[in-house]
Amino acid sequence: MTLDNSGGLSRHVTLALTRLTKAYTGMYTQFLLLEIKLDNFQLSPEKDWWTYIWGTPHFSQKAYRHLLGHVDAHPVFKWLWKSSCQNKHKVFFWLLIVDRLSTRNILRRKNMVLPSYDCAICNNGIEETSQHLFFQCPLALTCWNMLQVTPVDSDSFFGTIESIKAQISSHMFMSLIILLCWTIWTARNELIFQGIQPSLGQCRATFKKELALLMHRVKAKHKPQLEEWISSFG
């Protein structure tokens, strides 16, 4: 072994000893802290049990809130999932309010090449966004008029929904909103994929058919009002 190697070896040993000392000091400090805690700990005759830091013995909604943090969602989401519509309608409307429905502006955002990104219903050179298609397009306004509703332009989709809710005096307001949007979406798809020109008469028939199906899903106390709605559509 050369002197240099010996010196190198010595440095390695010194370094290892220093690290060991530090680790030992750290462990010894932890041991002292534990000893202090145990000195102050009072034993009781009660049986030991596990508890969560959120205050209940159950792993519940509160636990998820504690672990994930809690963000208050807009009430529209609650109205949506509590509505009496079929799941396909609920999922459709959820996609609409989170701006994931495949309107043409969304397809453009996904780099899908289309001959046109404009609203096919009014054909006025206006890009087809969900806000336009469901609340601003002339056909949409005519459809909302069936419910004596005028959607108010708002900065947010939720604001528009709230404005419509305020104009419909019914516990079933959310189901009516969802099914009317579904009616407009159906008319739009029939035009684009089957070439069927949309008309108020066709929309009225679609909406009435969906309301009739809703009759099987609403609570008994709401049925008389729903019957009135259906009969008002001729």
Ligand SMILES: [Zn+2]
């Ligand atoms: Zn339009």
